[in-house]
Amino acid sequence: MTKQTLTAADLEGRVQFHHDTQIMEVSFQNCTLANSVDVNFFYDHIEQQIAQTGESLWFFLVNYCEARIDNSAWFAFSRRGKELNLAHSMGSVRFDASEITRRQIERDAGTEAFDPNLFYDRESAIERLKSLPSKRRTKVVHKHSFTLSDLKWRLEFMPQEQIMYADFSGMSFEHSTDVNDVYDFIESEVGKTGQKWYFLVNYDGTRIQSPAWVQYAARGKRLNEAFSLGSVRYAPGSETEADIRRRAESQDFRPNIRNTREEALERIAEMKAEAAHT
Template sequence: MHRVTLNDDLQVAEIDLSGLRLDTSGEVNALYDAIEAALAESGEELWFFVINYSDFRIDSDAWYTHHRRGKALNLGHSMGTVRFDMSEETQRQIERTAETESFDPNLFADHDGALARVAELPSKRRAKVVHDMGYSDAEFAKRISFDGAAEIMNVDFSNFVFHHSADVNAFYDHIEARLEETAVRWFFLINYEGCRIFEEAWVAYARRGKRLNERWSMGSVRYAPGSETEETIRMRAESQQFRPNIRNTREEALARIDEMKSEMAEH
């Protein structure tokens, strides 16, 4: 993506939003999808973000999505975020958000000032932040089961908490290994009842879930997500061109899988 420049020597990800106008949540989601993909391709999880907001405009209808995706990106990948050359309108909006979210917006008039501020921030990358692993492989194993007759892989995320990317990667490593053993594709039936996905985990969760679906899924149906999880899934679906297929109950989810099988048989 031409709007993301990575400088590994400075540990800086420069994100150029200058002259960009975003009118819809779908456009916002597409932008953040591209940024997340560029960071994932780098192989490094942690960066200082330097963001050029010159002449950047975002419609009020898209601001909430921008705030949610930006917060998740920062919590998942940022060692510090600095902004520069911002319009007065956007600056006022971010300063209002800063008052409610308790963060320093780090606003600067130019690129040099932003880089000078980054040089003052402590790096976490070299220390390689280590997350406490709260889950065992046995915990993951009991949450995955296969129904060969129905061609369904059951994924039980009920009452599970993804605190950070380490939780996500450990669970998805397990799922991928189990799927490799089967060597066939499945319909995914995912129970989200009581599941919590912290903002720090969402970027990794979305990336690993997309990869898993592309390789192994004939169709995925989700049921019983909480309102915040459902909102985030639907938000990301806007730009990633997948159907959320969210249902309230397991019975409704199974009925949707039957519909999907019928649709496939017709083509």
Template sequence: MADRKQPAEVGAQFTGPALDERITVHEGAQVIEIDYTGLYIHSSAEANAFYDRIEARILETGEPLWFFCVDTTDYRVDRAAWFAYSRRGTDLHEAHSMGTVRVDRNAGPQIERAKGTERENPNLFASRDEAMAALRARPSQRRTRLAHTPNYERGAFLRRIRPDRATEIMEIDLSGISFEHSRDVNDIFNWIEEVVRGTGRRWYFLYNYEGTRIQQPAWLTYSLRAEALRDRWSLGSVRYAAGSETERDIRLRAENRTVRPNIRNTRAEALERIAEMKAGR
């Protein structure tokens, strides 16, 4: 594929098996423990690798909502990694957290001094046992699963897909679409794949992202479906007119992937990028 790249390098501590040792799922307690103990996050690529793995483990459970117990004893986040670390952490907790507590085994004196003052942090504990007890005392926010209400209609969306065999380009108009949840993502990618399968060939994909939003509960499913579409059907993909927040999130999450995000300001610039891909085939 013309838009392949090498993923950003990460340390050995940020590979799958090493990260899995730091992520523990307690199904009965509805708690995910994340152990940062002694970890040094040097780069945004390492921050992304960690949060990618946490999200994948959440997806494996089939449950979107969890309590989180995070041990940050003696961990460090380099300045170069801080934006990705804080952004991905915020996204994770907005989408999946019923409550989060933090353990710092060096924080005992600090916790004692802060008691009864405005600096007291009810979510900071000096031991794992105290933190887990605090989570067990909180009510679960899980409910019987309800099917997400679909926000888009098949016939209307199919009119947004325009394949051109002469240029090998399939234009997909995602303008104004907000992916609110996994149902929106799966519906839209199912319809795209339906059209692509009918052609029996690979395409250059040209996406209009003007006004497109990918909400946090939809991000993980979106990433997986987009990757599957690229791997099976893409000769290369380019997006244009993405808003600043959407572009930032796409670039952030692409850092550890093997595919360039390929975002351009205008359709004309996006077509130029596809021409470059064709020339490099």
């Protein structure tokens, strides 16, 4: 299993918010991201810091001075960076990248259709951000994707098996409002039972869009800590499965992903047996 090399202390002070200019400054200076676990740990931290500001949109100023990103970490780094930009960036600039990092960023820019906006110094990068228009002037009002009737049939309790079944098949979580609507409903229904359950979750054809991921991870963690004896997911599909596995690396939980409902139920039976012997 890949081991995390970064600690919480390593990330202190690396994310700063300049409220007057609406800039979030992230420093990878002298930081080595040795593997995907480190990448996910760092980006989880960035997402948490953004959530705490209460503002969803920022200009991103990224310091790459003497940063090192190992080859094995690049895919996760590119993926999480793209997700973060789609969800929270009004514009991103990068500065002080080494030649190796610069070439890799430019290669990604050529394949992922984004402007790398690379500068040699911080001042030039800030001037570029100041030239970009803010999108905060327009208040974002999310449209609710799900009604109560859409959700009622998706939740089932199986008391004999101690299983709560949640059917997320075919759902697309577009933003935080969708996440809150779904998890408010689940928390309310589970809370009425007055007990904990093994969670069986159907992810067949489920999509968790980039603007929804921060809140999705936070609400899922809260639900599990309060009501879960263990969670097993099945049929998530390649993209959602990859996202879940990436985040599980740095958030200290087992993804417990199976291909079919039958395999997921077998895993829950194993979990019950393990609990009985502890």
